[in-house]
Amino acid sequence: MKTLVVLPTYNESATIAELLRCIRRSVSDGVDVLVVDDNSPDGTADLAEALTTELGGIEVLRRPGKAGLGSAYRDGFKLGLSRGYEALVEMDADFSHDPSALGDLLAEIASGADLAIGTRYMPGGGIPDWPWPRRAISRAGNQYARFMLGLSIRDATSGYRAYHRRALERMNFTAMRADGYGFQVEMAWKVEMAGGKVAEVPIEFRDRTLGRSKMSFRIVVEALLLVTWWGLRRRQVAWRRRRRRS
């Protein structure tokens, strides 16, 4: 299966080179990597570029400035689809997502899943580095999204996942505007609404030890507001439909 791993980066110079090597070691032929860099001041793009000849199958998409994780994935997917890739993977560039789980995600896509999510909240998965209050908040956010949107996925905010190209072709992802967690939830929701097959693979999420997180309070609030808005609209549509019928 022709696969593209899309790696959004913003100031990941401490990890990018080792991660690219590690991805190469973890998965064999047919897997290319697209680094989507937003003009990181720390020179992440140049470090990635310097490895293209040595490792092969690596390309760097340079964008003019920081435009957010959601937008980086949308650009990466657009390019990947236009190049004919069958599987498109999302992964953080900070080693929070273990490259050795790539094989499990891709195996699900190969056997028919439209979306394979690396799930922290299922047997075999977890976030060992987080204290329980932080885990509880993340988990509660996921439960809220499940309740509001009627999702079956246990970890809709997870950023380690793989799509089959048909799932992306079915939805108009370029029109989406959400960033961060909101983007992840919306994409998963669209796949479920279209009747796509979703598989969950347990993953252990590791806290980054190098570099700094770019997730902000704003991105968490955006996700909460969006999920609330989508959930209310969904209920309104269902209610109108019921009223018309009766």
Ligand SMILES: Nc1nc2c(ncn2[C@@H]2O[C@H](COP(=O)(O)OP(=O)(O)O)[C@@H](O)[C@H]2O)c(=O)[nH]1
């Ligand atoms: N290109 C690009 N990448 C980003 C942006 N924001 C975050 N990222 C990358 O997205 C991934 C996830 O972000 P991270 O800060 O690790 O989020 P956290 O794991 O939730 O703390 C990392 O590889 C970041 O470098 C952005 O605005 N543009």
Ligand SMILES: [Mg+2]
């Ligand atoms: Mg991270």
